[in-house]
Amino acid sequence: MAGPVLVWSEKPGLAEELLGGAAELAKALGAGVSTAVLAAGPEEARAAEELARWADEVLLVEDPKLATPDSSVYASVLAELVGKAGASVVLTGYTLFGREVAARLAVKLKAPCATGCTSLRVKDGHLLVERTVYAGRAIARQALKIGPCVVAVAPRTFEKPSEERGGKVSKVEVAVPGPRLKVLSVKEKEVAGVAVEEADVIVSGGRGVEKREDFAMLEELAKLLGGVVGCSRPIAEDRGWFPFWIGLSGKKVKPKLYIAVGISGAIQHVAGMRDSKVVVAINKAEDAPIFAVSDYYVVGDLYQIVPALIEALKRRKGQA
Ligand SMILES: Cc1cc2nc3c(=O)[nH]c(=O)nc-3n(C[C@H](O)[C@H](O)[C@H](O)COP(=O)(O)OP(=O)(O)OC[C@H]3O[C@@H](n4cnc5c(N)ncnc54)[C@H](O)[C@@H]3O)c2cc1C
Structure with missing residues (x-):
């Protein structure tokens, strides 16, 4: 045995x-x-x-x-x-x-x-x-x-x-060796709400989202779906709008639903979200690579599609 x-x-x-x-x-x-x-x-x-x-x-x-x-x-x-x-x-x-x-x-x-x-x-x-x-x-x-x-x-x-x-x-009694490294300081990471790795629903924004304020609609969509917001690396690293990103060099996620908004689907991004159960992509380019890993996709302007989705969800929830 x-x-x-x-x-x-x-x-x-x-x-x-x-x-x-x-x-x-x-x-x-x-x-x-x-x-x-x-x-x-x-x-x-x-x-x-x-x-x-x-x-x-x-x-x-x-x-x-x-x-x-x-x-x-x-x-x-x-x-x-x-x-x-x-x-x-x-x-x-x-x-x-x-x-x-x-x-x-x-x-x-x-x-x-x-x-x-x-x-x-x-x-x-x-x-x-x-x-x-x-x-x-x-x-x-x-x-x-x-x-x-x-x-x-x-x-x-x-x-x-x-x-x-x-x-x-x-x-169990084990002879634990003395550590060879010394911790100089510990800084708690600020996490508001559910951590993105734990979330069942993630609405993720990419460079197609033009302004920081425009993420408010992604946040609203995420809230209606009981989820959280994520982003691609340029949004976090180049624009500094978020403290983390999703992908190969960022966080690996596996939610039940991943909505990619204005994200092209670069291989490094896909490496962090490809195991999501259902992937929905919204992109105005007909040949966006993200569509290849999506279960559903909408070819269109995110500035029209996302508000329409929010309205539809609100109607369904009786909030409109
Ligand atoms: C070593 C290395 C590691 C990397 N690691 C990561 C990583 O972990 N995660 C990561 O995300 N990236 C990573 N990258 C970067 C990656 O290669 C891409 O550059 C990045 O993912 C692109 O981000 P994006 O999709 O937001 O932007 P873009 O590629 O610029 O895509 C923007 C998309 O938005 C669409 N769009 C524009 N306007 C609209 C609109 N109004 N409505 C709808 N769609 C619109 C466009 O058609 C386009 O497809 C890494 C790169 C390297 C070299």
Whole structure:
């Protein structure tokens, strides 16, 4: 029987998603599901109780040295846990920190590693993964030998688990090495409302939107649909209207509905939103590349289409 599928993420919400995927892999492998919680103190350790619902066992390591986000320290601790649990597959989240830990962990374990994976399945003793490569122009399919292998999975690849496993929390004593980096200051990121990565509906604006004030209509449309506003990179980086953008070098999103307004559909933008369930594009150019990845599209002037959509939605909601 294969060793358990071990999940770890610094974000408890993402760990929960990964546990959904781990349950599927574990079924295919005839293995169990474990999760690691690396906590600096009792507050972080509380996640262990929550995650125990979805795992057979939670391996909890509590040490104040884990307050420093040093990926080599986290990788050392996880390497020890992988050994203790005899894990066959390790899943981390594809976050900035998660992918760094995954790579270091794989080196320590001398194990194969794939990052940015959006699909995973078991076949003939291998884990078959799919990952976006060449700036989103291609999808690579790779086979990793199981036992152990390390995979950093893109957020929103898996649904949260539906079947409870009611596992136990085991406190594990591990010699946590001293961090080699020092945090000088921490600045909280300002997030108003729902974070774009969590949103079910995103109305995203591109260079077709001429003025900052014009984003008000995108915001109104997003609000009517219960969503949030996003944008392409030039809107954030060149014009400075938003603190983030969607795409290969920005945020990767996977909403139920993505409405691209005045966005051409450059490959780097598409790499960040191509996994959206339904894509709607509004663009005045008949040959806009975004149409190729859209489920529905409107060829027209966004300054006519967006207000018309808002009116129609308001009418439907009895607000007009
Ligand atoms: C290394 C690298 C990384 C990058 N990473 C990213 C990334 O992560 N995310 C990202 O977004 N970009 C990224 N880019 C930039 C990317 O290549 C494109 O330049 C960018 O996505 C284009 O943004 P846009 O679609 O808003 O603008 P444009 O390409 O200028 O498109 C504007 C669109 O609006 C349409 N339009 C204009 N007026 C109207 C109107 N009135 N009504 C309807 N439609 C209208 C036009 O037909 C056009 O299709 C990256 C580039 C590089 C080199």
